[in-house]
Amino acid sequence: MMYYSLQQQAPEVSFKEAALRGIAPDRGLYFPRQIPRFSDEFWRDLPKKDFLESAQELMQVFTGDSIPYLKLREILERTLSFEFPLIPLEDSISVLELFHGPTMAFKDVGATFMAGCLGYFSGQTDLKTVVLVATSGDTGGAVARGFLNVPGVEVVILYPKDKVSDIQERQLTTLGANIRALRVQGTFDDCQAMVKRAFQDPVLFENQALTSANSINIARWLPQMLYYVRAVQQLPPEAAPPVFSVPSGNFGNLCAGLLASRMGMPAGHFIAATNSNDTIPRYMESRHYDPHPAVASLSNAMDVADPSNFVRILELFENDFQKLGSKLSAYSFTDAQTLKAMETLFNAFKYTADPHGAVGYLGLVRYLEDHPDRTGIFLETAHPIKFRETVETCLDLELELPMQIRGLLDREKVFSDIGTYEELREALR
Numbered sequence: 224m225m226y227y228s229l230q231q232q233a234p235e236v237s238f239k240e241a242a243l244r245g246i247a248p249d250r251g252l253y254f255p256r257q258i259p260r261f262s263d264e265f266w267r268d269l270p271k272k273d274f275l276e277s278a279q280e281l282m283q284v285f286t287g288d289s290i291p292y293l294k295l296r297e298i299l300e301r302t303l304s305f306e307f308p309l310i311p312l313e314d315s316i317s318v319l320e321l322f323h324g325p326t327m328a329f330k331d332v333g334a335t336f337m338a339g340c341l342g343y344f345s346g347q348t349d350l351k352t353v354v355l356v357a358t359s360g361d362t363g364g365a366v367a368r369g370f371l372n373v374p375g376v377e378v379v380i381l382y383p384k385d386k387v388s389d390i391q392e393r394q395l396t397t398l399g400a401n402i403r404a405l406r407v408q409g410t411f412d413d414c415q416a417m418v419k420r421a422f423q424d425p426v427l428f429e430n431q432a433l434t435s436a437n438s439i440n441i442a443r444w445l446p447q448m449l450y451y452v453r454a455v456q457q458l459p460p461e462a463a464p465p466v467f468s469v470p471s472g473n474f475g476n477l478c479a480g481l482l483a484s485r486m487g488m489p490a491g492h493f494i495a496a497t498n499s500n501d502t503i504p505r506y507m508e509s510r511h512y513d514p515h516p517a518v519a520s521l522s523n524a525m526d527v528a529d530p531s532n533f534v535r536i537l538e539l540f541e542n543d544f545q546k547l548g549s550k551l552s553a554y555s556f557t558d559a560q561t562l563k564a565m566e567t568l569f570n571a572f573k574y575t576a577d578p579h580g581a582v583g584y585l586g587l588v589r590y591l592e593d594h595p596d597r598t599g600i601f602l603e604t605a606h607p608i609k610f611r612e613t614v615e616t617c618l619d620l621e622l623e624l625p626m627q628i629r630g631l632l633d634r635e636k637v638f639s640d641i642g643t644y645e646e647l648r649e650a651l652r
């Protein structure tokens with residue numbers, strides 16, 4: 224499979240090169256040249272098949288010659304080593320839990336897959352690989368964990384000061400080894416802007432390969448389609464194609480679901496559920512792309528004003544607004560609505576949701592109001608413990624500490640403070 228740049232000003236590259244570069248030299252995002260449609264039998268037989276086997280068939284198409292069969296198998300085994308349970312809450316609403324991985328947020332899958340790929344590629348070269356990543360909260364921890372002790376790879380994480388939760392900060396500052404954390408005076412969008420600038424800086428490419436582990440990287444973006452496949456696999460055989468409601472920030476996860484649907488996976492509709500950072504819901508309404516500055520919310524991993532992956536969604540629909548609108552709806556919700564939804568989920572279903580999952584639930588409920596004949600799935604993207612204070616205060620309860628978190632709380636945070644691009648540059652040289 225070859226990948227082209229969405230800016231159309233750079234050569235096509237293999238999976239390996241696209242994963243190592245992160246972003247194309249013309250600053251475009253890479254996009255697969257073909258999106259093959261898998262047969263109806265493939266999707267019909269899915270519930271009977273081994274999930275790992277199906278995942279291999281799907282991902283092999285995208286990794287192509289860059290990764291041999293058995294190596295891909297090994298990477299996928301590590302990536303999919305935990306469950307993605309689909310839990311019915313009522314007849315028309317189920318929740319897909321994506322937080323059972325090592326850092327308890329859905330980004331574990333993308334980060335682990337990417338780490339496996341880069342670990343394999345770095346074994347083929349003498350050049351040091353530096354992975355640079357900006358995080359709004361959960362990416363940093365998942366990337367740190369995924370890449371810890373991967374030989375030949377060094378990881379640098381940028382996160383916005385005072386805008387991530389204590390547990391999130393611990394997850395990305397306490398591992399040491401080949402993982403470095405930089406605390407940035409600014410917002411997530413500032414962190415992301417610095418990362419983008421670094422990729423335009425020739426000095427930083429002099430004696431090292433520099434790549435990004437944000438969902439702009441295809442190795443992180445593509446494997447996320449497997450969540451949706453796993454959800455469909457768990458549905459009862461006679462179930463109608465489900466509506467998926469996806470709490471969205473940078474729109475990588477949603478875009479991966481839309482990709483699976485293009486490959487023939489049964490899906491009735493998709494919903495982009497956002498917090499007050501509502502660039503896309505406004506765009507779907509007005510067709511006018513007009514990002515406002517990011518505002519802080521309770522679902523901080525989605526505090527993104529200018530979502531990187533939205534251009535990929537437009538490309539999937541050939542920039543045809545009509546087509547896009549027939550498959551995607553977008554709604555935004557305030558923090559007050561989010562807290563109310565967390566209460567509703569708890570009182571009506573005894574379900575403890577984190578603020579991101581609650582936004583997903585709100586999106587689904589909104590859509591079902593107008594489409595009462597449909598059934599849907601909302602994605603719960605983080606374990607409630609990652610937003611402990613918000614959840615405990617809202618629901619007036621004390622959460623149990625999961626095993627993955629317990630060891631973190633007494634480890635020391637190690638980071639450097641930076642405020643400008645020049646400081647980042649210095650840290651990377």
Ligand SMILES: *Cc1c(COP(=O)(O)O)cnc(C)c1O
Nearest residue numbers: 361472473474475476524604605
């Ligand atoms: C990253 C993240 C999101 C947003 O996912 P995108 O792919 O950036 O849209 C939602 N919820 C949680 C918990 C996250 O960590």
